[in-house]
Amino acid sequence: MRLKNSFLCLLIVVVMALVLGKTTVQAETxxxxxxxxxxxxxxxxxxxxxxxxxxxxxxxxxxxxxxxxxxxxxxxxxxxxxxxxxxxxxxxxxxxxxxxxxxxxxxxxxxxxxxxxxxxxxxxxxxxxxxxxxxxxxxxxxxxxxxxxxxxxxxxxxxxxxxxxxxxxxxxxxxxxxxxxxxxxxxxxxxxxxxxxxxxxxxxxxxxxxxxxxxxxKVPTRLQSPLLTITGITPYTKSRDLSRLIKQLSSRGTPFALSITSVDRNTDLKAFHRYTEVLRLAEKAGGLIFLRPPIETGTQRLNEKKLRSVFQTELTSLGADRVIPAGISAPGYWNRSERRQKAVLSRASHVILLPDQSQRLEELPVEPEPAVTNSHRFKAGLIGIPLASLDTVAYRSKIKFVQPTALLVKMPESRTKVDQLVQHLQDSKLQWFDPVRNHLKTTVKVGSVLYGYHSGQYFLNHEPITDLDASRKASSRNDDRITQTSWLNRVIQWQSRMLLWLLSFLGLILAILLLIGWRVYQRKFMRSDVKKGGINHFK
Amino acid sequence: MTRVIDSLCICQKCNIFSLCNISVFLLYRKFASGNIKAVYTDCAINLEVLGLKKISQVMKIRPSMITVILCALIVGWLIFLKPIHGYSDNGDFQSLMATNDLYRTHQIPAGYVSPHFGLMQYYNPLYLKQITAQTAVIHIAVGLNRLFYSRSVFDIRFLGAVYYVLYLGGVAVLARGLVGGERRLRHYLMAAAVTLFVADSSFTLYFNSFYPQALTFILMLYLAGFALLIMRGKTLNKWLTAGLFLSAILLLLVHESTSLLILGILIVSIGIFRLPDCQWRHGSAVIICLLLFTCWVSANHITREAREMNKYQAMTQGKLLAAAKPAEIAKTSHIDGQFSLMKGESYYPTAYTALAPDSDYTRKNFTQQYNLPWLIHDYLTHPHQFGLLLDKAAKNTMVLRPRLTGTQEKRTGSKPFQQTHYFSLFSYLAGAYYPKTYGFNCLLAVAVLIIYGSGLMRGSKKEQQLLKAHLWLVSGLLSVVVLVPPATIMLYGTANFVIHMLPVAVCLSLTGFILLSDVVQHQLWGNSNAT
Incomplete structure (x- = not known):
């Protein structure tokens, strides 16, 4: 009887476990x-x-x-x-x-x-x-x-x-x-x-x-603080202003993220390393880097393969300088386009969706959007809202954000504006999202490389990066590019230069000989001719 | 029957096959039956007899005419017959089309020639915003299109046809000037060589496109042709002279970069004014002032955007490209060293850029921080960098086809960016084997001038006159070869070489042909009695 009872208990437990397990699984899907x-x-x-x-x-x-x-x-x-x-x-x-x-x-x-x-x-x-x-x-x-x-x-x-x-x-x-x-x-x-x-x-x-x-x-959500995101940072942003902003934010204990654009060419120039140096400063100050794909211009658009390669080049060159992006930030239409979605956005676990630029009626789009578009979901998508759109809110700190939100601030263009911005953020009394306290975990996969971030620690292919400046020291020696020309090219260059010298030398000799010849000719034949001609002319 | 024989006599007189046919046709009309057979046989015999004689004497077509006919056939086949050929848009068409009331009717993928465009029907605020010599040609083409084809769709071949007619005129003038009116074998060979140059598809493909190079090329043919004809003549022909200056003025107005040809044009004009029977001594000052004014107008009458573009690319595709450490521009200017990352960037990047070159930020922190005097000073302090860029220019001189373009219409199975190899021997040889250093061009200029100088020293007075005039012409052309590359680099950088260097390539080729013609016609070395 006891055995029977205990068996029944076990059965009940098993069934309960199964049912409960199933429901939890259902809740998660x-x-x-x-x-x-x-x-x-x-x-x-x-x-x-x-x-x-x-x-x-x-x-x-x-x-x-x-x-x-x-x-x-x-x-x-x-x-x-x-x-x-x-x-x-x-x-x-x-x-x-x-x-x-x-x-x-x-x-x-x-x-x-x-x-x-x-x-x-x-x-x-x-x-x-x-x-x-x-x-x-x-x-x-x-x-x-x-x-x-x-x-x-x-x-x-x-x-x-x-x-x-x-x-x-x-x-x-x-x-x-x-x-x-x-x-x-x-x-x-x-x-x-x-x-x-x-x-x-x-x-x-x-x-x-x-x-x-x-x-x-019925989306399962919880209240979360918005992420402070500085947008519009390019390699051409004044590095002095940017580092001032980073230092001021970190000294006030404000967690922040940077939405940056990078370049896929000229990454061997000193200026690029100077840019990554400032970005590493941000990383060390606890700032997150969100790579923004480059601005689309001109009359052509790249196909998925080329776009991916541009993006990979950018990520790799940043990664080589130990700038590890925590995610990607891109305007909304990138998520509506299959090609851009696949090539860029799907690489990251965390994506900040920035507002689109307003279209102008007189300007025809280079690449018209298809009538029916599909927007995808991410492991974590953040909606980007300009901080300015909250400027008129009274009791700002009482706003509840149920969706993951990034509040966007444009990078100021001068030193005084940096100070004004920091003061403004101080006054806004908003509670900002802290990636360390919230145990944020992100990944960006590019090619065979996996960049990771977990509460303040950066990972490269699951290996923690201990010293962000390490690779920089090693590579600093090759700052100034030394172009190695092949011996064949050198021979051709040398040859063409020699040929030039030879030709000019011969030309000079020819000119001298011509002059001497002319003199001899003049002395022997011309004098009488000239006199004759002169007399004839006067006649 | 006697009448038939009479007609045949006329036919023998004219001696030309085509005219023969016409006479036969007329005979056919006259004698609707019976005698036709006899006419045909007689005519056939006539031709057979003629065929035995030397072609040059039989045809009685001047070598220059042969050049024109050959060009007409070669180019006509290329640009008029379907599938048509031309150059596809590499992004330059947009502004030109908009200012001429044209638009793209449907999206044609990049790398294909678009045969049809739309004609705008309503008010267009950009209409005639930018007037160049090309505008006139496009307007004539649009007018013809409206008259004969459609009021809403523009067929690019109408533009091709207008260029074609202008071009054949230019070829006729040039060939006549270079080859002359004689009918020796060497003149025919010379005509064939000229055909090889002027009918090269690298030039003629421009006719079915909106690139300004088409008109530049055609007007340069006229300019050189008229100059040669004037110098050839015993007296100064005022119509030819008027043609010369008209083509010079139009040439200056084609594109802002053709205004750089002013020096060459002035030297050639001086050569004309120094001809012994020139009675235009007072008019010459007026004409020179007019030329200079036209040059000033052409150089300054450009949109703000084009000005910004030139300034930007003069830096990014010029100075920054040549410098080993581009960040050092920060030392001598107020530009942030970070802008060295724009090295090599175009004002209209192909697809992506970190910071748009036309944004306010770039303008404020980069483009407005330097100017032409600074650039010239900088090049003077770094002559090595300037040398590198000049060599780059020389390397691109003979690259006559625009990059990132295709020459074919979209058809099933055709790939974009495909370029035809039809009749391109001249451009192929020039592109592959012409030396690619600026120093060589300078040396060549000196050598050619020495040759003409030495020719001038000997030779009789009559020949001296022609040679002296040719010396002026050649030095005008060579001044373009030597001076336009440095000016281009200062003003436009290494961007768009294909537009800016085309006059240099044409001048270089024309110099070569003038030299060749003078050698062939024994005007340079002895044997002058032979001509």
Whole structure:
């Protein structure tokens, strides 16, 4: 009997373990299905393309893969329950009233998560959300998240939820300066349906949108501090200013990251080593390096293979000088392009997604983006938000960041501006992400080399690097390039030079002989001729 | 039948095959039946008899005409017949097209020639922003296109056709000037050699493109041809002289870099004005002032962007490229030594760059921190670096095809950036075997001048006149060969050599042909009675 009891206990334990184990495994597997993002128009004239890019980056930072489709390109029966986690309808250009019946029909039938951003709420969406909506015209509104308040920069039409449905959950709220008493909820969640009035460039609006999406898509997140990231650092940045900034930040105990660009040529020049020297200074001060792929210019774009080789050259030349990037930072469109994604972004575990440059209507893109794009997810994607977008927030330290965020600051151009920036950061009272305290672990793989970072320690192919300056000392001797020409080239050079000398020597002799000859000729024959000619002439 | 014989007599008089055919055709029209057979047989006999004689006497076509006909056939086949050939865009077309109301209709991958362009229909703010001599040619081509083909699509062959007609005129003038009107065997050989040069596909492929080199090449043919013809004539022909100065003025206006040819043009003009029967003594000052003014306009009438580009590349692809330790520029200027990393960079990088050359940061910290006097002073203190760059220029002088271009249309199975080898013997030989040092060019210039100088000392008075004029012409051409490379390096660096060095290559070749023609026609060495 005892044996039987103990066997039963064992059985129960085993079953329990199995069941529990299975559930934990299930909890860990993340939904791989993408989110469909359907937008009506890019509305480039009003920078609607930037809103779209912001939404894509926000989703990527929350670990959600995105498939972006313009409304006009949507084909019937694309949106199916099994294939997409959810659908986001983004209206960038309310006045245009673009409709696609097939999409609306499919969306009504779709049972997954639905989120609407912007005006132009359709009947099926209104039904899902319940409550009543109202369009606010030209009102100065402020967004609230807890105690943090920010006046919204938009003063266009804004659709807001006036009356909630019974089971509605609101995220953040809006107050109007015209009517201080009334408040509207910012983000609304009703079961599987969500609504956001806008996704503007205001920092607070982005964090609120992040919170709503987290709740809607049930993304497991925890509050995290933003990473201070200095952008726009190039090899041509004044090294004195950069090292001053690094020293001041480290002396104040502010953890930081640098988004740097490098060069793939001339890496043997002294100037390049001077650049890496400053970057090593940053590494030693606890700063993280995020390599930014070079700026694309000109009329041609490299294919995946060439792009990869450019990127590899940059990484290798930096690595040779012991500048170990912790990750990659790139504008949002790099994540939408398959080629750039594969060649560069997929190499790193941590990617900072920087905002796109605003397109200009009169400027045709060199390489038009395909209509349907896929944004990928990373082990850890960080959305880059300019720190300036939080400048107008009152009680800044109270902002909650649910998505991994990098707050971007442009590298100042002069010494006084460096001091001003450090002072500004001091005043902002934000709690910054500390890679050491948070046990950050990153990898960047390039070719056969694996660069690693783990709470302050750098690794090269899993081997810890003890002295960052070690390789530098060895290589400092070859700073000035010595071009070794082959003996054949030297012979040819020497030969051509000798030939020149010989020719000029012969030419000189020829000229002298010619002169002597001319003299002799003149003495013997010309004198009489000249006299004759002269006389004839005078005649 | 007597009439038929009459016509045949005329036919014998003219002695030319084609005219024969025409007469036969006329006869056919006249006598619709019966006599045609007789006409054909008579004509055939006629030709057979003629075929026995020496070609030169039979054909009665001047050697210069042969050059023109050969060029017309060789070049016409290359640029007009499908698949057409030309040079593909390496990024230079954009601004030229925009200022002439043209646009790219569809994305053609790099390395292929695009046969069609769109004609803008609406207001274009860039229209005629930059007027050069090329603008006129493009406008004529667009006008013809509108008249005969389409109002919305531009076929590049219309541009090719305008260039083609201009080119054949230039070839005629040059060949006549070089070879003369005589019909000896050596003149025919000379004509063949000239054909080898002027019909080389490296030059003629430019006709189906928007590169300024096409017009530079054509106008240089006119310039040298007119100068030779004027010098050949017994009296100064005012029409030829007007043609010479018109082509000189147009040549100066083709591109800002062709304004550097002013010195050569001035020397040639002095040679013309010193001809004994020149009555333009007062007009000469006016013409010289006009030339100088045109040069000034051409050199300064460029966009701010082009100016920035030239300045930037003069540094990155000039000074920085030559210096062993480029960071040392920081010692003599206010430029941060870090900018030495821009060594070799182009103003329009192919695809990627760490910092855009046209950004405000670069402008403020790099481009605005130096100027031409500083650059000249720096080269003077580092003559070795300048020597390196001059040799680089000499090495690229005979590279006549632009880099990163293809010459073919996109077809199934064709690869991008493929270049045709059609009729390119001259450019191949010149590119492979011509010595590649600047010093050699200088020595060659001295040697040629010595040859002409020594020729001048002997020879009769009449020949002396021609030789003296040729000496001026040759020294004008050689001054371009010697002086344009250093000026180019100062102003543009080693960038875009293919545009900047084309006049040098053409001048060098023309000098060679003038020398050859003078030797062949016994104007330099004795035996002068032979001519």
């Amino acid at each position: 993340v939904d791989q299905r993408p989110v469909m993002l359907v937008y009506d128009s890019k509305n480039i004239a009003n920078h609607g393309d930037l809103n779209l890019d912001r939404c894509q980056r926000l989703l990527a930072s929350l670990g959600l893969p995105v498939e972006t489709i313009p409304l006009s390109h949507y084909q019937a029966n694309t949106l199916k329950d099994g294939q997409y986690q959810g659908v986001i309808t983004m209206v960038n250009w309310g006045q245009s009233r673009n409709r696609n019946q097939a999409f609306e029909r499919d969306r009504t039938a779709f049972k997954g998560i639905k989120l609407h951003i912007g005006p132009g709420l359709q009947a099926d969406e209104r039904q899902g959300l319940g409550g009543t909506f109202k369009t606010l015209v030209h009102q100065q509104l402020s967004g609230h998240q807890g105690r943090a308040v920010q006046p919204l920069s938009t003063n266009q039409l804004l659709l807001v939820n006036v009356k909630h449905a019974a089971n509605a959950l609101s995220v953040g709220w809006l107050t109007s300066q015209n009517h201080p008493g009334t408040t509207y909820s910012f983000g609304v969640k009703v079961a599987n349906n969500g609504f956001l009035p806008e996704l503007s460039s205001d920092g607070l609006a982005i964090t609120l949108a992040g919170q709503l999406i987290t709740k809607l898509f």
